[in-house]
Structures are given as structure tokens and as C-alpha cells.
Amino acid sequence: MAEQIKKPVLITDTILRDAPQSLIATRMSTDEMLPIVPKLDQVGYHSVECWGGATFDACLRFLKEDPWERLRKLRAGFKNTKLQMLLRGQNLLGYRHYADDVVEYFVQKSIANGIDIIRVFDALNDLRNLESSVNAIVKEGGHAQIAISYTLGDIYTDEYYMNYAKQVESMGANSICIKDMAGLLLPYEASKLIGALKSAIKIPISLHTHYTSGVASMTYLKAVEAGVDIIDTAISPFALGTGQPATEVMVETFRNTPYDTGFDQNLLAEIADYFRPMRDKALETGLLDPKILGVDIKTLLYQVPGGMLSNLVSQLKEQKAEDRFYDVLQEIPRVRNDFGQPPLVTPSSQIVGTQAVLNVLGGERYKMITKESKAVVRGEYGRTAVPISEEITKKIIGDETPITCRPADLLKPELASLEEKMKQYKIQDEDVLSYALFPQVSEDFFKYRQAQLTKVDPAVADTNNKVYPA
Numbered sequence: 001m002a003e004q005i006k007k008p009v010l011i012t013d014t015i016l017r018d019a020p021q022s023l024i025a026t027r028m029s030t031d032e033m034l035p036i037v038p039k040l041d042q043v044g045y046h047s048v049e050c051w052g053g054a055t056f057d058a059c060l061r062f063l064k065e066d067p068w069e070r071l072r073k074l075r076a077g078f079k080n081t082k083l084q085m086l087l088r089g090q091n092l093l094g095y096r097h098y099a100d101d102v103v104e105y106f107v108q109k110s111i112a113n114g115i116d117i118i119r120v121f122d123a124l125n126d127l128r129n130l131e132s133s134v135n136a137i138v139k140e141g142g143h144a145q146i147a148i149s150y151t152l153g154d155i156y157t158d159e160y161y162m163n164y165a166k167q168v169e170s171m172g173a174n175s176i177c178i179k180d181m182a183g184l185l186l187p188y189e190a191s192k193l194i195g196a197l198k199s200a201i202k203i204p205i206s207l208h209t210h211y212t213s214g215v216a217s218m219t220y221l222k223a224v225e226a227g228v229d230i231i232d233t234a235i236s237p238f239a240l241g242t243g244q245p246a247t248e249v250m251v252e253t254f255r256n257t258p259y260d261t262g263f264d265q266n267l268l269a270e271i272a273d274y275f276r277p278m279r280d281k282a283l284e285t286g287l288l289d290p291k292i293l294g295v296d297i298k299t300l301l302y303q304v305p306g307g308m309l310s311n312l313v314s315q316l317k318e319q320k321a322e323d324r325f326y327d328v329l330q331e332i333p334r335v336r337n338d339f340g341q342p343p344l345v346t347p348s349s350q351i352v353g354t355q356a357v358l359n360v361l362g363g364e365r366y367k368m369i370t371k372e373s374k375a376v377v378r379g380e381y382g383r384t385a386v387p388i389s390e391e392i393t394k395k396i397i398g399d400e401t402p403i404t405c406r407p408a409d410l411l412k413p414e415l416a417s418l419e420e421k422m423k424q425y426k427i428q429d430e431d432v433l434s435y436a437l438f439p440q441v442s443e444d445f446f447k448y449r450q451a452q453l454t455k456v457d458p459a460v461a462d463t464n465n466k467v468y469p470a
Helices: 018-024 030-042 055-063 067-077 100-112 127-139 158-170 187-200 216-225 247-253 265-285 298-302 306-318 322-338 348-361 371-378 390-397 415-425 431-437 439-453
Strands: 010-013 047-052 082-087 117-120 143-149 175-180 205-209 230-233
Touching: 010 247, 030 067, 030 265, 047 055, 047 067, 047 117, 055 067, 055 431, 055 439, 067 082, 082 100, 100 117, 100 127, 100 415, 100 431, 117 127, 127 143, 127 158, 143 158, 158 175, 158 187, 175 187, 187 205, 187 216, 205 216, 216 230, 216 247, 230 247, 247 265, 298 306, 298 322, 306 322, 306 348, 322 348, 348 371, 371 390, 415 431, 415 439, 431 439
Parallel strands: 010 047, 010 230, 047 082, 082 117, 117 143, 143 175, 175 205, 205 230
Antiparallel strands: none
């Protein structure tokens, strides 16, 4: 038998971003991260995901930290390892589409402050919503990794993903990521999918999944055997449950195989020892709920992400209608089909779930319609994979004509007006971007920061008018 070619699998560790976001509501502070950075930097990771997603909002809103300062401190600590972030295309890290000038400036500042790889995705898999950010990443010399939101449905065949991957490659992406946010990708399906993609494109393929449904480690095994280049894992104290498979387990799985990472398990054990007390504390305080550490098989049965299921339960409890849970579960796929079969990821998962609840509790489908549902049908979020029928369009938005252009084409440049609105708070260029994404939250943070800075000796102010606590 011919000897297999050695092809070590590359690993992105999510311990500083998606792992705490999935398990402890993104409440890991910069001060908790920094002491372990030198050891993380020695492992040999392809990258460490440390920014983007919900970290920006959580820093400002809950931790009273400047997310830009976090990034600069992490960049200073990681001497050998690429830093990675997650970006929601034209939505950046916020909850609406931003004008192109804001998107371009955000990408520029992210790379200037230390990000190497930007993983960018769109909730509807509408590539038009990724154009501005990808072009900006390429212009700034960053690594553009376009992610495709993995989901199931009639249209989502291997051919669909192959076609999408070809378009991604032609857009100038440096790599592609299969982003399986709900843990729906099964092991043998992963083998087929990766094989299909490898036949269609030449750029590296990354795979991101969550352990929610219990199959993620097996999915990684089959994907790596099929040729996937990079997998996302998390150091064990913040792995499994709604997070990623454990780094150490995957490293040991591939030891003495052609995919051997060569990582030092003793070093990984030291890193795990550092994070374990944080996990224990989070369990004691209730920040880490043991319920999310188990396997939620409903994710596979109903093809609904775990987070969406928990939102659904809480919505029904508020209405004292827990007995309608299974009625709503049956309604979710119907609403999703009506809305063009979008992947169930933020924000489409919340929009579809809430509308399903209203349809069931209202006694008549679409008797009550959320403004977000209208926005989806109106085309404000972009183009759905399956066209929305005329019947549903009329029912949701009446005689309005849906937009067919790229949604951001309707937005005027907004950077200058944002600068004007927040100039009294500005002490660094990046502040305008914080304000653009979360105006009220940023304003509260700026006031808090100013109160802290008044306690500081003015002599520590630098020439850029930035002030650092002594």
C-alpha cells in the first residue's frame, strides 16, 4: 500500500473568542487573557481567534473595556501566531448594514491594530454583502477568509456549496470556511462535502462547527481525512457543549498519523490548567450553565441551533404557552421556507423563530408580523437562496416592491456624520467605529472612560492625545 503523504492539520484555537462567547456569554476579560498569551503563542497554532463576534459589544457593555485596546495588547503578546477575527460582512459586528465607508474604515483599523485573518460571512450567504469587506481586507494586505453559513434544505446540495466556493475563490478570498453554527454537519456528509469542495477550488478550506449535537469531533475526523486544511478547536476547559471540540483531544486523535499537528500535550495541559479555575468559577456563579454542556439532540431532529431553541423556550414561558413548544417547532421550517430557506444564524434564526411563535400563538399565520420579518421579505438583509413567493410577499409587505439591489447601495456615506456626533468623546481614531456599531453603549463607555482618565496624571498623555492610566 502506498505511503500516505504527510499533511498536518492546522488548528485555529477559539479560546479567546468563540469558546467564551458560546459558553460564558463572552465575559472573559482582557486581564484574564493576557497572562496565558506567551504559552498560547508557543503552541504552533495556525491562528488564535481572539476578536470580533460578540467580543466588541461585550467589552464595551459589560466589561467596561476598550475592544481596540484589547486587540493591541493581544497583538503585543502574540509574537509568532496569527490573530483572527469574525466579521458579519456589511453588518460588521453590529445589527444593521453599514455604509461602505464605515466598513472599509473598520477593516483598515482592525488590520492596523493587529488582526491578520478576517473570517467574514453573511447570514443569507449573499455574496454581495461581502464585497466591501473582502475588497478592503485585500487592499489592506490582510487574509480574507470567506465563510459560508452551512445549513440544510432542498437547495443546499454539494453543488450549491461548490458553486458558492468557486465564487468565493473568484472574489479574491485567500481561504474559505464552512461555518456550521448549529452542529448540523454529520461525519460522512462532511467527508462528501470536503471532497466536493477540494475538486472545485484550490484555496485552503477551514471547518468550524459546534459540539451542540454531539457529532463535532467525528465530523472533524472525517473532514480531515477528506483533506480539510484547518479546524477550529478550543482548549478543553472551555470546549464541548455549545462550544468547539477540545484542542487536546483532536491533537491526540491525529498523533502518529499523516495529519499529526506536532503539538506538545504538556504545553497544552499547562494552558488547560490556567483556564480550569475560570471554568470552575463560572460554574459556581452560574455564568456557565451545566445545561449547555450536554448534547442537545433536538438540534439534529429539528435542524434548529441550540441557542435558538433556548430563546424559543423563554419566549413561550413569557407568554405562559410552554405547551405550544412542539407546535412552534413544526412552524419554524414552514416560516423558513416562506422566507426563502435562509440559514438559521444571527439574525435570521431570531427572526424566523419569533415569527413562528407569533404565527402559532396568534391563531392565524402572519396575523402579527415583526418589522424584522418585513425587512427580510423586503430584501433589506439581501437575497435569499430561494426566491420568496409572490403570495408571501403580498401577505407580509402588501403592495410594496422588494429591493433587488445590494442593500448597502441604498446607504449614503456616514463616517463624517458619525465623527461629528461623537467628537466630544474622541481620544483615538477607532472611537468613531465603536460609536458607529453601538452608539448608546459606546457613549456610556466613553463617559466611564473619561471618569477614569480624570484620575490620571496628565503627564502620561501621549502625542496622539491618548491617555493611558498610570
